[in-house]
Amino acid sequence: MKGCFISFEGTEGSGKTSVIRKIGEYFINKGYTVLITREPGGIRISEKIRDIILNREHTEMDPRTEALLFAASRRQHLIEKIIPALERGEIVLCDRFVDSSLVYQGLARGIGYEAVLGVNQFAIENHFPDLTLFIDVRPEVGLKRVFQTPGREINRLDLEQQDFHKLIYDGYLKLCNSFPDRIKRIPGEDEIDIVAKRCVKEIANLVLGARP
Ligand SMILES: Nc1ncnc2c1ncn2[C@@H]1O[C@H](COP(=O)(O)OP(=O)(O)OP(=O)(O)O)[C@@H](O)[C@H]1O
Ligand SMILES: [Mg+2]
Structure with a gap:
């Protein structure tokens, strides 16, 4: 029995985390x-790689080094956590995956889509998600949500210029x-329950297909 691997993508504050919880x-x-x-x-190794990427002292980090490190962290998480769950027949809902790198680093940071895809194909081999749902919320709407969420930590990316978020979108x-x-593409500016329902509809066919 094989499970189902679904990833969720979208700009900051598009509701990925909220919608995944509902689904x-x-x-x-x-x-x-x-x-x-x-x-x-x-995942221990992935956490360590992430610490290297996010360490504020590492100002000399080259964008391609960063892309390689993200891909390395992704692979370890895939191998240690996602694939075993799929082999147990579980539904895996992953908050961001390979498409985040393609968009953030490939397109927005300018490394180039093909280069980032190449590195990621090496990392994940043929383990693309069975389905990816892009929660479509315009960046200005998502950011407004983020800044209105009490206690939400504002991270480095949230503070990027409007142009950057537009590039991502x-x-x-x-x-x-x-x-x-x-x-x-899932329209995401409606109420959360409506957005979640749209996602479930997309996923249901796939899940039922995988498990007769
Ligand atoms: N459909 C919605 N309508 C209105 N508010 C929403 C909706 N979905 C989520 N929110 C709210 O918007 C904020 C951001 O949502 P959430 O954290 O789920 O987004 P995210 O895509 O995971 O963002 P992040 O980039 O922080 O990971 C939260 O306060 C959440 O409660
Ligand atoms: Mg989130």
Whole structure:
């Protein structure tokens, strides 16, 4: 029995974390086993790699070094956590995956889509998610949510200029258009329950198909 691997993408504050929680509840209530995860996912080696990436003293880090480190962290999380869950037949809901790198580093940071894809293909081999849901929320709407969330830590990316967030958003739309079978666009500016329902609808076919 093989599980289902779903990743969620979107700009800051687009509701990925909230929607994943709802979807998880839905499938748990239906009797499925669900793994909700995000990189580095508590994986020891991935955590250490992430510390290197995020360390504020590492100002000399080259963008391609950063891309390689993200890919390395992703692989370890995949091997140690995602693949074993899939082999147990679980539904894996992953908050961001390979498409975040393609968009953030490939398109927005300017390394180039092909280069970042190449490194990531090496890292994940053929383990692309079965389905990727892009939660479509315009960046200005997502950021407004983020800044209105009490206690939400404002990170380095939240503070990037408006142009950067627009680049990310446009990058995601481009990916959706290029890979319509692999990535589905989910309108995300409605109430959370409505957005979650849209996601469940996309996932349900896949899950039922995987488990006759
Ligand atoms: N559909 C929605 N309508 C209104 N507010 C929402 C909706 N979905 C999420 N929110 C709120 O917006 C904020 C950001 O949501 P969430 O943390 O789920 O987004 P995210 O995509 O995971 O963001 P991050 O980039 O921080 O990981 C939260 O305060 C959440 O409660
Ligand atoms: Mg989140």
